[in-house]
Amino acid sequence: MNRLYKFTVLFVFSIVLGFAFNVFLLPHEVLTGGVTGLAMVFGLLSPINAGIWLVILNIPILIIGWKKVGKEFILNSVFSVFTTSMAMQYIPVFAVTDDALLSAVFGGVIAGVSIGFIIRFYGSTGGFDVIGLVLTQKRDIPLGGLIFGLNSVVVFISGFVFSWDLALYTMASIYITGIVIDRVHTRHIKLSLMVVTSRGDELKSELIKNLIRGITVMDGHGGYSNAERKVLYTVISRYELAIVKSLITSVDPKAFVSISETVEVIGNFRRS
Structure with missing residues (x-):
């Protein structure tokens, strides 16, 4: 069911992406x-239809992605690119x-939402999405901003091929597409998690088993209750927040939890 759900999401948003191209962008030669x-x-x-060119140009990049990102990601990407091309x-x-x-504007928003969900469900639309994801595995760079920077070369090409008015529209x-991608794809956002609990050992085991994260455990003492507590501290990605909240609630519903956004992480942090 999880695989079916994933492919359903990839299928739907790949078609929506093709719709954004053919209805909003291509008619005005906005790329x-x-x-x-x-x-x-x-x-x-x-x-030759742009959908055919999309497949041809993506072949060498998807081969690189197979080696750098992984088999499942590339298979999902091939499925997404093929669906968009057919659409x-x-x-x-x-x-x-x-x-x-x-x-x-509207083409950029729709394309951004579509690409964001495709990437969120471990796929891509090929091209610079693959390159961007490879680079973000090494550093916590907002994917949308990185893709915008890589894609800017198309602006200059469209300026020389068509007109500079169309280049500015592009x-x-x-x-806009890059901004929307970062609103949907939030893996680069890191959160600091602090949990004060009376069931420290059990919660620590569950978090390590499900998140593969290092956790710092400290002894705590209630200032009002004088009760002994364990304080757990770790850093997680934005995608992991939902499962963390569910785990904490199931192990210790009375735990005190503090979550804050982290500006930067230095050291050994599993980014993939």
């Missing part, structure tokens, strides 16, 4: 970034508005 943007350029300049084949290219700026679109 998205990276390899997808290059596929759009080639699709506009040649009789772009069958969804007609038509403009819902004559305003290129509105199309750039810049606005991929900037």
Whole structure:
């Protein structure tokens, strides 16, 4: 069921991504970034559909991703790229508005939501998404901002191929897409977790078993109750918060929990 749910999400948002391209961006020659943007350029300049170019250009990058990110991720990415490509084949290219700026904004938002969920469910749309994810495994860089930086090269290409007005619309679109991706894909956000509990050993074991995180355990003493407590401290990713809250509640419903966003983590932290 978990695998079916994952592929259902990837399938739906891959189709939505193709819809955003064909209905909002391509009709006004507003591009998205990276390899997808290059596929759009080639699709506009040649009789071959942009969806076909999307597959062709992604082949070498997906091979690199297979080696660096993993088999499951690449298989999910291939599924997503293929679904988006098929969607772009069958969804007609038509403009819902004559305003290129509105199309750039709404196309960027829809594309950002779609890409964010595809990445969140361990897939990608290929291209610079794969490169960005490889780089974020080493450093806690916001993925949307990194993709925006990598994709900016498409702005200059579209400026020379088409016009600089369209290039600026493209810049606005991929900037909005990057912001929305970071709102959906939040793995780079780290949280400091402190738990005061009377069931320290049991909770520590459950957290280590389910999170694969190092935990610092300190002795605590209640200032009002004079009761002995254990204080557990660790750093988790934003994605792990839901399972952590569930574990703590199941082990010790009366535990005191403090969660705060961490600006930076230095040292041995499992990022993948």
